[in-house]
Amino acid sequence: MSKAPTHPATIRALSLTALLGLWVVAAAISADPMILPQPWALIGPFWKAVVSGTLPWHLWMTLTRVIWAFGLAMSLGLVLGLLMGRMPAVDRWLDPWLVVFLNLPALVLIVLCYLWIGLNETAAIAAVTLNKIPNVTTIIREGARALDPGLAAMAQVFRMPPLRRLRHVVLPQLAPFIAGAARSGIAVIWKIVLVVEFLGRSNGIGFQVHLYFQQFDVAMVLVYALSFIAVMLLVEWLILQPFEARVRRWRGA
C-alpha cells in the first residue's frame, strides 16, 4: 500500500520522466526525425547553438523584452487595479475599457501596435504590455476591494503617512494577489513576446522559431522553445516561489 511515492519532488521528477517517455515513444512510432526527432538527437544541435553564441544571444533578447513588458504591465496594472478597487467612480468609468481590452485578441493588438508605432522595439514591448495590463488590473482590483477596513481605520486614527500606509498596510494585503498576477503574468507574457518576435523582430526566440519553421527544422524549433521553457522554470523556482514564500512567512507562523 505504502509503496506509492508521496514526496512532491519525486512526483514532479516522475511526471516529467513520463512526459519524456511519451516523447520517445511518439518519436519511435513516427520514425521520422523530420517530424519528431528523439530527445537525444537535440543535444548536438543544442550544444552547437550554445557554443556559437546564437542561442544565448536570442535568449537574452527575449528575456530583456519579457522583463520590460513584465515590469511595465505589473506596475501599471497595480496602479490601475488599486484605483479601480478603491474608487467606485473610477471603476464605473474604466470597467468597460477593461472588458474591451480583456477580449481584444493578442494578435490584433500586436498587429495594430506594429502598424501605428512601427516595426520597432517600442511597439513590441507596448504590444505585450497592453496585452497583459487588463489581466493584472482585474486581479489587483479584487485584492483592493477586499482590503481590511479595520486596518484602514487604525492607520487613519494613528495618522500613518500615505507612503508608510501603502508599504506596510496596503501592499502586504495585496501581496498574494500580486504574486498570483506575477505568476500567471510571466507565463502569458513570454508567449506573447514570442508572437511579437515572430511577426516583426529580427532577433529573439520567436524570430528563431520563425526562421526554423520556414526551413521545416523541427529539431531547432524544439531546441529554442525548450531552452526558454528551462529559463522560465528557473525564474519560477529561483525568484517567484521564494518571493511568495517570503511574503507568506507571517501566515505560517
Next chain:
Amino acid sequence: MIAAEIRAKSFGPAQVLRDIALRVETGEVLAILGPSGIGKSTLLRIVAGIDGDFDGAVVRPERLAMVFQEPTLLPWRTAAENLTLVHPDLGREGALAALARVGIGDKADLFPRQLSLGQQRRVALARAFAGDPEGLILDEPFASLDPDTAEEMLALTERLIAEARPATLFVTHSEAEARRLATRILRLAGRPATIAPDKEGR
C-alpha cells in the same frame, strides 16, 4: 481635551444619533454605556475622525490613540514593528519598553498570529499608549475575553491611564467596567440615540 457636538448622523434614511454634545477634559475618563446596536461605535468612529459624514463638529487633540474592539494589528509585522510603524520616534528600544510595560516584553519579535488573543490586545494597548496620547478612545476593549484575562486587562488599562492621564472616551455595555474605569458615566439611549446623564454617576 476631546469635544464633540453631533447634531445628526444617519445611514441612508435611518438616523442613528441626534443632539449629542460631550466634552472630556485631560485626565478625565468618560464612559458611555448603552446596549449593543445603539450606535456607540458609530459615535466613537465620528469622534476618532474615521467617519466624517455627519452633521456637527469634533475637536480632537494632535496625539490621538484608539483601542479597537479587535486588536487590529498588522499580522505581517512583528509585535515590536506594530508599535514602531505607528510611532517611528519610538525606536526599537522604546517599543521593547512599551511591550514590557504591558507584560509581553519577551514577545517583541513574534507575529500577531503567534500570540493569544489576550496578548494581541496587550500589543494594541501598548501601541495606544506608546505615543503618549493626549486623547484616548477605547471601543469595548475587553469584549470577548475570558473573565480572568478581562480583569487583568482592566487593571493594566487602569494603571496605564493613571500614568499617561489622557482625555479618555470609553465605550462599553458593561456597567461594572464603566464604574471601574470612569470618572464620569453617560448613557446612550433612544432611537435615534442621544445622551441621557447617569443618575448615580460619581
